Amino acid sequence: MNREKRNHLIRLFVAIAAVYLAVIILEMTLRPTSILFTVLRKGAIYSLVAVSMNLLNGFTGLFSLGQAGFMLLGAYTYAIFTIPADVKASDRVYRYYDCIIGFDTGALAGLIAAGLVAALFAFLIGLPVLRLKSDYLAIATLGFAEIIRAIFQWDVLGPVTNGANLLREYKDLSRITLPFTDIPFPPTLFVFIVAGISILLIVLLINSSYGRAFKAIRDDETAAEAMGINLFRHKELAFVISSFFAGVSGALLAAFQYTVQAQQFESMMTYEILLIVVIGGIGSISGSCIASFLYIALSEWWLRGLDMGKFLGIAAPDLFRSGFRKLVFSVIIMIIVLFFSRGIMGDKELSYARFISWIKGFGKKKKKGAAA
Amino acid sequence: MVEFFHHNLSYFLSGISVGGQYALIAIGYTMVYGILRLINFAHGDVFMCAGLMMVYLSASLPFVISVPLVLVLTVVLGFIIERVAYRPLRSAPRMSVMISAIGVSYLLQNAALYFTGGLAKVYPEIPFLSSSVTIWGATTRVVTIVTPFLTVILVVLLSLLIKHTKIGMAMRAVSRDFETSQLMGIKINRVISITFMIGSLLAAVASFLYFTNYASVTPSSGAMPGLKAFVAAVFGGIGSIPGAVIGAFIIGICENIIKGGASIFGIPGSGWTTFSDAFTFAFLIVVLVVKPTGLFGEKSVDKV
Numbered sequence: 001m002n003r004e005k006r007n008h009l010i011r012l013f014v015a016i017a018a019v020y021l022a023v024i025i026l027e028m029t030l031r032p033t034s035i036l037f038t039v040l041r042k043g044a045i046y047s048l049v050a051v052s053m054n055l056l057n058g059f060t061g062l063f064s065l066g067q068a069g070f071m072l073l074g075a076y077t078y079a080i081f082t083i084p085a086d087v088k089a090s091d092r093v094y095r096y097y098d099c100i101i102g103f104d105t106g107a108l109a110g111l112i113a114a115g116l117v118a119a120l121f122a123f124l125i126g127l128p129v130l131r132l133k134s135d136y137l138a139i140a141t142l143g144f145a146e147i148i149r150a151i152f153q154w155d156v157l158g159p160v161t162n163g164a165n166l167l168r169e170y171k172d173l174s175r176i177t178l179p180f181t182d183i184p185f186p187p188t189l190f191v192f193i194v195a196g197i198s199i200l201l202i203v204l205l206i207n208s209s210y211g212r213a214f215k216a217i218r219d220d221e222t223a224a225e226a227m228g229i230n231l232f233r234h235k236e237l238a239f240v241i242s243s244f245f246a247g248v249s250g251a252l253l254a255a256f257q258y259t260v261q262a263q264q265f266e267s268m269m270t271y272e273i274l275l276i277v278v279i280g281g282i283g284s285i286s287g288s289c290i291a292s293f294l295y296i297a298l299s300e301w302w303l304r305g306l307d308m309g310k311f312l313g314i315a316a317p318d319l320f321r322s323g324f325r326k327l328v329f330s331v332i333i334m335i336i337v338l339f340f341s342r343g344i345m346g347d348k349e350l351s352y353a354r355f356i357s358w359i360k361g362f363g364k365k366k367k368k369g370a371a372a
Numbered sequence: 373m374v375e376f377f378h379h380n381l382s383y384f385l386s387g388i389s390v391g392g393q394y395a396l397i398a399i400g401y402t403m404v405y406g407i408l409r410l411i412n413f414a415h416g417d418v419f420m421c422a423g424l425m426m427v428y429l430s431a432s433l434p435f436v437i438s439v440p441l442v443l444v445l446t447v448v449l450g451f452i453i454e455r456v457a458y459r460p461l462r463s464a465p466r467m468s469v470m471i472s473a474i475g476v477s478y479l480l481q482n483a484a485l486y487f488t489g490g491l492a493k494v495y496p497e498i499p500f501l502s503s504s505v506t507i508w509g510a511t512t513r514v515v516t517i518v519t520p521f522l523t524v525i526l527v528v529l530l531s532l533l534i535k536h537t538k539i540g541m542a543m544r545a546v547s548r549d550f551e552t553s554q555l556m557g558i559k560i561n562r563v564i565s566i567t568f569m570i571g572s573l574l575a576a577v578a579s580f581l582y583f584t585n586y587a588s589v590t591p592s593s594g595a596m597p598g599l600k601a602f603v604a605a606v607f608g609g610i611g612s613i614p615g616a617v618i619g620a621f622i623i624g625i626c627e628n629i630i631k632g633g634a635s636i637f638g639i640p641g642s643g644w645t646t647f648s649d650a651f652t653f654a655f656l657i658v659v660l661v662v663k664p665t666g667l668f669g670e671k672s673v674d675k676v
Binding site: 034056063129131132133134135136138139140142143144146148150151153154267268270271274275278315321322323324326327328329331333334337338341361 | 393409411430452456457460461464466467468470471472474476477478479481484485486489490512590595596599603606649650652653654656657660661662
C-alpha cells in the first residue's frame, strides 16, 4: 500500500470517527426532543436508502423504481417480528384480527429479517424483470411496489399485516436497549451505526471485483457481456443486495416513526429518493449522503416556515400555507435536474484533496471578484 | 348464459367504459414513446390537472365555456412541459430525460396538493353525461355508454390525421428514424410539440369521462389510471395506437370482471378490488416476459 493511499484511509477513518463522536456528544448534551435529532436520524435513514438506490441506478445502470416497495417489506417485517408476543395476543395492536405469528425477536434479528425478506422478494421479482430493457424495468418495478402496497392492506392477510390499520408497540427507537442489559441504546447513535455499517458494506462491494463488473455493465452491456461478465447474474446480485439494504432502511424508518402503515409507501416516496440521488450526483456515494441530510434538513427544519405562514420574517399566511414547502422544493429540484444535472458531487467522491482544492478555488474566485 | 350476462351487466358496461378512458390516456403515452423513446411519467398528472381545472373553472363559468377552456389549457400545459422539461435534454442520456419526467410528475402533484390543500375536490356534474339511464335492467350513467363510442370516433380521427396529413406523415417519419427525418427537412421540435399537444388533448377528454364516474379529484388520482394506461400501451406494443386502444379495453374489462368477482365467480370477499389493481401489474410482468414487444410492437435489434 503506498503512502498516499494510506494517508487517505487514515483521514477517512478520522473523519468518520469524528462524525460518530459528534453524534455521541450531541446525544449527551442536547435535549432529546431537539429537531436536530429528527434531521440526523431521518437523514441517516434516507442516506442508506439513497445509497442502495444509487448502487442500482448509478453503479449498475438499472433504472429501478421499486425502492418504496422494498422499504415497505422491510418496515412491516421488522414491526411484525419485534412486536412482543403478549401484545400480539392482546387486542392492543391486532384489534380486528387474531395474529398468527406467536413469537417475537430482538431489534437486530428484526433488522436482518427485514433485509432478508426484501431480498427474497427482489430475487423473485428479478427473475422475470431483470431480463427487460431499461424503461420497462422502471415500470415493472414501480408496478411491483404498487402491488405490494395493495396486498399488504388486503384484509385476508390481516392476521399477519393487521390489514390497513397501523402497526405499533414494536421495538421503536425508544425501546431498543444495549445488548444483554436494560439500558436504552442512544437512538440517534443506533440509527447511525446501522446505516453506517450498511453503507460501508455497499462501498466495499462497489470497490470489489463485483463492483467493477457492475460498472462495466452500466457503461456498455454488450461490451461487458463480450468480456465474459454474466449480465443476468450480476444484475440480479445488484438488485438483491440493493433491496436488502432498502429493506433495512425501511425497518429503521419504522423504528424511527413509532408507527407504520402501508399507505405511506407510495410511488411519491420512490420519486423523492430518486431525486435525492440525482441531487447528490448519480454514481457518488458521498453525494447521496450529503444530499439526504441536506434534503431532510431543508424539508424538516429550515423550510418549515414555508408551511407555517412565516418565512425569513415575512408573514404571509395566504401564500405560505400547507404544501408550499413541497412546491418550492419541486421547483428547486426541476432546476437542478435541468441545469445542474451532475448534482452536487457528479460521479466523484468527497475526499480531503478535493475539499482542499475546492476551498482554494473558492478563495481564488473571491479574489478575482475583489480585483474586478 | 344470457341470464349470467344480464345479471352482471353493470360490470361489463363499466369495464368497457373504463377501457375507453384508459385508451384515451394510453394514446398519449404510446405516441410520445414512439417518437422520443420516453416514458412520460407526467402524463397521468396532466390528466389529473385537467380534472382539477374543471373543478375550479366550472365553479365560476358555465359548462359551454369551461369545457373548451379546460381542453385548451391542458393542451397548453402539455406544450409547456415538453418545452421546458424535455426539449433542453434532447441530446442528454435517456436516463436524464426520464428523471426530468419524474421531476415534472412530482412538481405537478405537489402543486395540486398546494392548491387543493390536500382535500378531495368534488367533480362537477356535467349535464347530460352525469344523468342516469337504464339499459336492459342495469342502471348506469350516460357517460358509460358515451365513452366507448367517443373513444372510437377520436381514434379514427387520429388515425386519419396520422395517415393522410402532412404532419401525420412527419410523425411517422420521426418515429421511424429521428436523425434521418431531421436531415430530410422535418422540423422535429414542431412534430414533438404537436405530439404532446394531441396526447394532452385526449387526456383532457378522458378526464371529463373518468372523473364524471368517480366524482372526486385528488392530487394522486392521476397516478393509477396513468400507470394502467401505460401498461395498456405496453401490452398493445408501445408505439402502436391501435395496440394501445385494444390493450386498454382488455385491461379495463378484465379489471372490472375481477372487481365483480364476488358475483361473477361466486366467491365472496372484499379483496377483489385490491386484486383488480394488482392484476394489471401482474399482467404487465407476464406480457413483458412472454412477448416484450406487445401485440403490435415492432421488433428491435440491438446493434453494437
